[in-house]
Amino acid sequence: MAGSPNEDSEGSRITYVKGDLFACPKTDSLVHCISEDCRMGAGIAVLFKKKFGGVQELLNQQKKSGEVAVLKRDGRYIYYLITKKRASHKPTYENLRKSLEAMKSHCLRNGVTELSMPRIGFVSFIFWCGSHRESPRGDLQLCCRCCCQVTKSCLILRNSMD
Secondary structure (H helix, E strand, C coil): CCEEEEECCCCCEEEEEECCHHHCCCCCEEEEEEECCCCCCCCHHHHHHHHHCCHHHHHHCCCCCCCEEEEEECCEEEEEEEEECCCCCCCCHHHHHHHHHHHHHHHHHHCCCEEEEEHHHHHHHHHHHCCCCCCHHHHHHHHHHHHHCCCCEEEEEECCCC
C-alpha cells in the first residue's frame, strides 16, 4: 500500500493510503465510528461487525456519545468511536473530538503505537456536521492528529467505497 506521509509537529506520521483497511499490518489497532446502539448496519461498520463480532460485548460497555468502546482481538485493539446516539442520527464534531480524546487516553494507557482507520468515515463526518471550512484532507488531519500525538503512525485508508 503506497501512501503519502505527513508529519505533524510532534513527529507522528499520518499516511493516506488506498487499500483494504483489513489488510493493514496486524500490529495496527483499528478505528471507526459507530452509534451508541452499536447497530453497524451500513458501510464499513458491517465489515467490522462481521470480522470482529462482539456486538453484545460493545453494548455491555454502555458507552455514550463522545466515548470509545474497545474490543481486543488477536492482540490488537479495535476502537469504536461513539459519535452519535442512534444509527439514524448525524454525528457532531464535539462527539468526535471527545471520542478521539477517549481513544487517545486508552492508547496511552495500553502502549498503542500504530493506528489504521477508514477515510470514508471521517469524510462522511465532515460533510454531515459541516463544522469545518477547510478541505476534507485538512480536516482528516485535524481529526487524526489527536490520536497521532501518542502513536508512531496513523494510516488513513481509502477503499472502493470512497
